[in-house]
Amino acid sequence: MSKELTSRAADYSQWYNDLVIKGGLADYSAVRGCMVIKPYGFALWENMRDQLDKMFKETGHVNAYFPLFIPKSFLSKEAAHVEGFAKECAVVTHYRLMNDPNGNGIVVDPDAKLEEELIVRPTSETIIWNTYKDWIQSYRDLPLLINQWANVVRWEMRTRLFLRTAEFLWQEGHTAHATKEEAIEETEQMLDVYATFVEEYMAVPVIKGIKTASERFAGAVETYCIEAMMQDGKALQAGTSHFLGQNFAKAFDVQFLTKENKQEYVWATSWGVSTRLIGALIMAHSDDQGLILPPKIAPFQVVIVPIYKGEESKVPIDAKANEIISSLKALGLRVKYDNNDNSRPGWKFAEYELKGVPVRIAMGLRDLENQVVEVARRDTKEKNSMPVEGLAANIVLLLDDIQVNMYNKALAFRTEKTTEANNWDEFIKLLDEKGGFISAHWDGTAETEEKIKDLTKATIRCIPMNNKQEEGKCILTGNQSSQRVLFARAY
């Protein structure tokens, strides 16, 4: 068959690509660096998006939409921000095409040059803060808690499906607060929301932490992050939440009147997660047979495959299947009934394993006679006969068990792949032979961080939240250090 997958051991990158393409999540497109998200992949994103959206609203946020285009001058108003993004911006310079006078199709009309170029947003802080300036006058206008679901463009040199594409989908929250404390609280709250989502819905354990200065978002005072561990031992930043201080308020002159009738700059946050999460999901859980999707966000939680034996068996099997489907749907489950007669059961089994459907129910005449169905779970590949009586409730329990099992398995893996290193030799050895997170002392300087990166390709993923304080010596310089930080090679 053409759906042979590359194994993880043979070529991890190729395995990942195979899963994305053959699992039907996405395709390469005709546009360099851009992908097409296919219906199955988009259904997955929709489930993630819907849950996150719910969580944002529960924490008091509302959705809005800001323009795709940002006037060039806006971007340069915050110095660190423009510095960070300038190298990867798509720029609109003209607004009209014309027929080529030389007859070579269509060309840009040189007379249609824009007065001011427009940047295709790499992120929306600038256009949003330019707008907030008009929306905020008084402390009564605060806090302003807005999120937007959007696409952004970052002109990456090297792209990978879901992990890094020139255009990607994400959400970006942008909030404005009267006090520093409140803004920091918001930053931490949203980090918690992300961590909860990724752990409870995606079944991927994360480390919450703070980025070092060099890994910080361009324009932020502090960047908080959640870091996940992939099966190849590399780390992946799964979400970020930024405390922006008054940087953008000052850049865009956003002031408000306090109760005491004083003008003050507002305090800001921004936070985002993207379709990159899908990459994290794939690499955290899947195996050499295909995707393994967590029940809470899988497009289909259950697939039912009928096993016909002669034309006359179709009626009773379909009837029983429909009964089961109704009972599953009544409990809110997402179910697919694949009674497509063009492919046989064996093909379907392999196909839904590839697509990572958490639970498969197979049912034929033999099962009907015994009032049972065959239930197979994707995560462990176990197959069991289960009675039709009370099936739906048992499937719900099974899905919960799969969800928990996937999380525990990923957590056990991460725990196993997290090691302390106490000197340089240990550090190097761990990086090359074991991978994963390496907890080690660092003297706190950007120079040392940079040097370690140059020497090993490992970066400081984060300083974990509520990190244990302990005296030690920096693994590179031997200088005094008050705490360990997490190093890893990363995506």
Next chain:
RNA sequence: CGGGAUGUAGCGUAGCCCGGUUAUCGCGCCUGGUUUGGGACCAGGAGGUCGCAAGUUCGAAUCUUGCCAUCCCGACCA
């Protein structure tokens, strides 16, 4: 942007060195039939600017040059 690899039907490929009828094979696809408990079988059929453009030649998938795209590895980044 540097290094490497690849580009022939939807996918995977043979042919290319050594130019010569109608471009090979498998999967998939369409029609009909038989089937269905781990990637079914039979019969018939459709599908191609050989990545693009120049050049060499009587003749180019094949040789030359340029370009484009994709993947992998690096530098950069979510």
